[in-house]
Amino acid sequence: MKLYLENVSKSSPNDLFQLKEEFFAFNDFPLHYHPEYELIYIIKSEGRRYIGNNIGTFQSGDIYLLGPNLPHTFYNKDFSSDNEVHQIVLQFREDFLAPNLFEKPTFHSIRSLLANSGQGLYISGENGKQAGEILRKMVKMDPSEAAISLLYLLDHLTKLPDLQILSTPSLAHEYSLRDSNRMGLVHQYLLENFRKHIDLTHAASIACLSTSAFCRYFKKYTRKTFSEFVIDLRINYACELIKQNSLSMAQISLDSGFNNSSYFNRKFKKVVKMTPQEYYKQCFPLIAKKVPENRR
Numbered sequence: 001m002k003l004y005l006e007n008v009s010k011s012s013p014n015d016l017f018q019l020k021e022e023f024f025a026f027n028d029f030p031l032h033y034h035p036e037y038e039l040i041y042i043i044k045s046e047g048r049r050y051i052g053n054n055i056g057t058f059q060s061g062d063i064y065l066l067g068p069n070l071p072h073t074f075y076n077k078d079f080s081s082d083n084e085v086h087q088i089v090l091q092f093r094e095d096f097l098a099p100n101l102f103e104k105p106t107f108h109s110i111r112s113l114l115a116n117s118g119q120g121l122y123i124s125g126e127n128g129k130q131a132g133e134i135l136r137k138m139v140k141m142d143p144s145e146a147a148i149s150l151l152y153l154l155d156h157l158t159k160l161p162d163l164q165i166l167s168t169p170s171l172a173h174e175y176s177l178r179d180s181n182r183m184g185l186v187h188q189y190l191l192e193n194f195r196k197h198i199d200l201t202h203a204a205s206i207a208c209l210s211t212s213a214f215c216r217y218f219k220k221y222t223r224k225t226f227s228e229f230v231i232d233l234r235i236n237y238a239c240e241l242i243k244q245n246s247l248s249m250a251q252i253s254l255d256s257g258f259n260n261s262s263y264f265n266r267k268f269k270k271v272v273k274m275t276p277q278e279y280y281k282q283c284f285p286l287i288a289k290k291v292p293e294n295r296r
Contacts, residue, residue: 047076052167067118
């Protein structure tokens with residue numbers, strides 16, 4: 001899979017931004033980037049998200065603000081029995097109203113918000129619900145009213161507490177504009193095979209590099225070693241299996257790509273900052289009291 005430069009086309013050349021409500025049977029859109037900011041509201045869907053070098057899951061109700069040229073994808077194909085997607089996507093340039101507008105002192109807070117979006121911002125819970133309602137209303141507005149609402153929405157986001165920053169600083173520009181196709185192919189290999197044995201030599205060959213050169217290259221553009229990136233994929237998947245509450249920890253370890261339970265437990269604690277059993281108890285506090293230890 002290549003890392004695609006998405007051409008964001010407006011409905012007409014005079015439009016200030018692109019706003020669309022989308023319905024898909026599933027989402028397998030490849031890793032991509034574009035020079036516009038993007039605000040995406042997940043109304044219905046769940047799956048895996050990749051934003052810069054951040055790996056995680058998304059679910060209905062989530063909102064993300066992504067800065068220009070930040071590689072991202074929301075992938076839900078084969079993630080659950082219901083892959084249907086319903087989302088609202090808003091894409092805009094920083095000068096959508098006027099050149100250098102957000103450089104003025106009046107809009108200092110919005111300028112800071114947009115700067116942080118270069119690492120990807122995650123909005124959830126009640127905060128996400130309120131912003132989502134604004135986006136739902138904007139879809140039905142005429143263009144001038146929607147433009148004013150976009151400014152209001154950005155101001156609203158600046159007032160929300162605890163917006164989660166996702167990716168590493170400065171990753172967007174470097175990752176998307178240099179050797180993007182090479183990283184896209186490697187990313188696709190990992191996405192499709194992280195539950196199996198991952199061959200470093202094969203990954204290096206996909207990138208047309210020697211193993212040592214590939215390791216340096218990969219860390220430069222992801223800020224993680226190759227093994228750390230793979231571990232993050234596996235642990236993230238393990239967290240999702242734990243939330244489903246249908247498998248033993250031993251089976252979850254195997255299904256996530258770990259052949260050794262002790263190694264799985266050690267890496268899980270390093271990434272999540274708690275053991276798999278503690279994570280289970282956090283997800284299911286009442287059930288955990290009744291479940292035998294060997295089931296967890």
